[in-house]
Amino acid sequence: MSVGFIMLCHTALDRAAQVARHWAERECPVVVHVDRRVPAVQFDKMKADLADLGNVRFLGRHACEWGTWGIVAASQEAATLMLRDFAQVKHVYLASGSCLPLRPVEELVAYLAERPRTDFIESVTTEDVGWTIGGLDVERFTLRFPFSWRKQRLFFDAYVWLQRQVGFRRKIPAGLSPHLGSQWWCLTRQTLSAILEHPERNQIDQYFRKVWIPDESYFQTLVRQVSTNIESRSLTLSKFDFQGKPHIFYDDHLQLLRRSDCFVARKIWPQADKLYGAFLSGDRSRLAAAEPNPGKIDRLFAKAVERRTKGRPGLYMQSRYPNENWENGRTAGPYSVFCGFSDVFENFEVWLSKASGTRVHGHLFAPDRVHFAGSEGCYNGSLSTSVAIRDYNPRGFLTNLIWNTRGERQCFQYGPDDNQKLNWFMALDGNAQISVISGAWAVPLFHSNRNFGEIRREAARMQKIEQEFLNILRDAHAKAHVRIWSLADFVENPMEPLQTIIDEIGPRQGRRLTEAPRLADLAGFGQFLQNLRNQGMQPTLMGDFPVHDDPKPSTSRRGRPYLVK
Structure with missing residues (x-):
């Protein structure tokens, strides 16, 4: 033998x-x-x-x-x-x-x-x-290691540090090539x-x-x-x-x-x-x-190591919760966020659902409740409408929503009145498509029957919140696909930006819009903004609204959205 x-x-x-x-x-x-x-x-x-x-x-x-x-x-x-x-x-x-x-x-x-x-x-x-693991290659042969790495780790590290500090080097025996x-x-x-x-x-x-x-x-x-x-x-x-x-x-x-x-x-x-x-x-x-x-079998082991170190995109669970910025994708799939659209258009969620064929929610992060599509009380994965549960971990709520509905694009509304803790998370998420009509939150205030002093204070508060959100979206590190229009530019030609959004949601559908959702009544809105200025509040996010000539939608001038990456 x-x-x-x-x-x-x-x-x-x-x-x-x-x-x-x-x-x-x-x-x-x-x-x-x-x-x-x-x-x-x-x-x-x-x-x-x-x-x-x-x-x-x-x-x-x-x-x-x-x-x-x-x-x-x-x-x-x-x-x-x-x-x-x-x-x-x-x-x-x-x-x-x-x-x-x-x-x-x-x-x-x-x-x-x-x-x-x-x-x-x-x-x-x-x-x-x-x-080699542990940062020691050639030093394995040029330093001394009298202590056990496992049982005497403190002494091991301290002795290595001391030898490096004093410049100690062992002589390799002649003729040996490590x-x-x-x-x-x-x-x-x-x-x-x-x-x-x-x-x-x-x-x-x-x-x-x-x-x-x-x-x-x-x-x-x-x-x-x-x-x-x-x-x-x-x-x-x-x-x-x-x-x-x-x-x-x-x-x-x-x-x-x-x-x-x-x-x-x-x-x-x-x-x-x-x-x-x-x-x-x-x-x-x-x-x-x-x-x-x-x-x-190396390929299988490589895939196993990748799964262990990176995990599945957008998956957070007890056995694997990745550190911040170490995730293999913040969320499990693309989703769309609409800021101001439900303020400018009537029944926007219903129209968007029909036009894009997607599930469209209301304000998921509203202060009163979670507004799921169809006013459902419980959603995929037993997600609750409870504000307390949602706000305990807003990031977990959003990532669970996207994970639980893999293969189906989720769309929801977002505004200054909503929980703002996810601003940076969404801005840094490459799966997020965020469309913003800046200053659109002023339309509900314009139609509200509140004292003007109260309206002015509320407008100042919401403008400050939205301005901070826009600053985050414009940050150089933002990865979300962001489009921002001022309210004045948007209402002049709403069809083009709406068509752009629909194309991005479903690029394979190739649908051309034949009708737009009904715009809210903006007669007198320019005077409303002037009244805010007269009261000491300077509205800056709505764009240039004439005081006397109310804006009218037209197709003669194309809106000019700009893309922030």
């Missing part, structure tokens, strides 16, 4: 024993190392379970703290024992206790027999590594023995004892000195997420693992009975011989 396995075990020793038996019964020697931190009772049980196998050996136990020298020391002793006791071994395969063979051992043996002098180990220079790579390798007897019998091993080992995560650099560096044929890849399927943590494979990954064509995979969930049952069975016909190709 040409391959022997070294197993570094930390947890789930029952599963590790199951895999070790699988290899040993197929005439592959196995050398097992169990972390010294594992209780002796579990270690003794594993030894007893494998006692009937003559080609299984157990080492003295090292404490294998992540990122420290113990893992390398265990690998060295295991390799030494393997080469000493099993002369027939030509390749040594390093695996963990959470590894699982994906293909029959005979296929691995045949594969290695065709490549008798090839070492399979990922080994790349620090400049070429893109997966390389990094996966710790799971498969080396030939000649290469492994050359590393273990290196004439300067004591000096090299002493140096690597203070290197950070030496199990990802010790063999990866030395193999470059002694090997004649290196394939810089691992035969073990091992995937890591964006934080540098290994992906765990579960039962529902069965078909995914089969498609990889890799010989071994880690990290397997100990309770994945389906995986262990399928891959450790005696069935040899389940897979055809193929070149290991983990790239087959």
Whole structure:
């Protein structure tokens, strides 16, 4: 038999024993190392379970703290024992206790027999590594790391900072060119023995004892000195997420693992009975011989990482609530906001619903209640008309509305009297289409039967609110699709802006408007604005309304909306 396995075990020793038996019964020697931190009772049980196998050996136990020298020391002793006791071994395969063979051992043996002098180990220079996590690349080799990153993080960070401050740099032993790579390798007897019998091993080992995560650099560096044929890849399927943590494979990954064509995979969930049952069975016909190709599933892992880091656009929930400006889209789809249209036109919501074929709401953020389309008391996703519930989290209310109605464009009215907490949110949302007739809020005041002093105060308040809203929409960072008309410009030629809006809502419909909604009566509106000026309130958002000649809609002059991005 040409391959022997070294197993570094930390947890789930029952599963590790199951895999070790699988290899040993197929005439592959196995050398097992169990972390010294594992209780002796579990270690003794594993030894007893494998006692009937003559080609299984157990080492003295090292404490294998992540990122420290113990893992390398265990690998060295295991390799030494393997080469000493099993002369027939030509390749040594390093695996963990959470590894699982994906293909029959005979296929691995045949594969290695065709490549008798090839070492399979990922080994790349620090400049070429893109997966290092923690901000330490070359510094892994030039600083000292006597403290555990996991258990002594405060001391670890402080010591790194101190060395950087004083300019401390360790000298790399002559002839060594630091390389990094996966710790799971498969080396030939000649290469492994050359590393273990290196004439300067004591000096090299002493140096690597203070290197950070030496199990990802010790063999990866030395193999470059002694090997004649290196394939810089691992035969073990091992995937890591964006934080540098290994992906765990579960039962529902069965078909995914089969498609990889890799010989071994880690990290397997100990309770994945389906995986262990399928891959450790005696069935040899389940897979055809193929070149290991983990790239087959890289696309799926990339999509999984993207889903985990970015999420679905506009989705906010308990298990994933993205930070501000880290969302993958503030809302789940396009929506339209109309400011002032329901003040200028009679029954505007009904007309827009017919003209665009969309669901048109009233003022969703009005102070009295949520005005859903059709005066509904409850909307998709059990959204309530309650003001208290809505105002507890206005952003959540809007994002839930858009999410719950995916595939159906939502339109609603908005004005100075509404809750203004969403101004910036909507302005920064690329899905928002915001159309504003500035100063239109004055039309209801004009028709109201209130004392003029009260009207003047209300007009001043609403103009201030709307001016702040317009300033936000004109901000350079705004991403919403914004169109703003003054009231005077809009009423001169309402058909053109209305047609523009309808085209943007439904660009595929290609409908030409044949009629516009009925305009509110503006006879005497110019005098009304003059009266506000006479009372000391300066209306600036309505445009130029003549005092005596009331505006009349016409088609001779086109309105000039302007786009703010």
